[in-house]
Amino acid sequence: MIRLNSHPSGRHFLQIPGPTNVPDRVLRAMDYPTIDHRGPEFQQLGKKVLADIRKVFQTAQPVVIYPASGTGAWEAALVNTLSPGDNVLMFETGHFASLWKRMADKLGLVSEFLGGDWRHGVDAAAIGARLAEDRNHTIKAVCVVHNETSTGVTSDIAAVRRAIDAANHPALLLVDTISSLGSVDYRHDEWGVDVTVSGSQKGLMLPPGISFNAVSAKAIAASAKSKLPKAFWGWDEIIEANKNGFWPYTPATNLLYGLSEACDMLFEEGLPNVFARHKRHAEATRAAVHGWGLEILCQNPAEYSPALTAVVMPEGHSADAFRKIVLENFNMSLGQGLSKVSGKIFRIGHLGDFNDLTLMGTLAGVEMGLALAKVPHQTGGVLAAMESLRAAAAQPALRAA
């Protein structure tokens, strides 16, 4: 393994909003010989993970698992449902929404991007208004990002569904949950989503390498007619093989061991408790940011992300210089600002395998880093976060809220 320095003692704090810290239980679960992916032992594993992952998406419908990063699952969602020249309506929440749009254009789709300021979530009313104008139903899909990882803004997906329905429009709803699944309450079936895209390395606490499409019956019907070229990504053969717990090609067996363990951990804690924990840590993080007198990038409190917090650097100070100081002094990686906000913000990931004291270590590293980097701020952010966590611990009902 490549190490830049001599061995730093203690664990690295990987506080970027994905990949996240992989828990020991998951690491151990993957540390087994790879087995025959056409044999009976694999079949049991295949059936288990396919059943487990549906619970995480809160769906009774098929979930397709790819040996790919989240970007592959984005492509799969588009090529399985759409045809060359189809119009797709997308919303500019930030960097990841922009990348998905660029991919749609590269694939020969005609994207329309409703502009955003990277500080708010999806404007469901704007989507509804645009669909209402589209009387000939030329728009075939609406694509939105649930948790915009570049900005720390979480959008209301149920509201997007209601807007599509209110416009009486048949467009498919495609949603990216790569940084929210397993951290933020997400309901594929209840919210009427047609394709939900996700990945392994964020809320699911796995290493990078597998990704998902949860699909609806309407999406499967669309896939039978869609004309974009697809071979590796095609749902049909995978869903067919999955019925018996197998894949049409070699699956990422060891990552599936990890997935099985990660799902066990999520279910042991209980998904509602997992979601409450993420909210609690996000709230304590915001208490710290306010304590430092710094600004949160997300401007709508109803859209604060439970998974990460993006912090605006005071004018004239580089977020990247600050992050470098934190890494060198405290062995902690914080998320960088991406594209439009490069150098202007830093992101604190508080998702995945995480507890109150991991959060306090993280925030202490940030506060010390701010001082070392001579970023103007008030001390007391860490104390404010401690107070927030202490208050939650003293009220178990609040912990579970």
Ligand SMILES: *Cc1c(COP(=O)(O)O)cnc(C)c1O
């Ligand atoms: C991380 C992320 C992606 C990209 O996923 P990769 O696994 O890096 O391909 C896309 N969308 C969102 C919202 C993400 O957080």
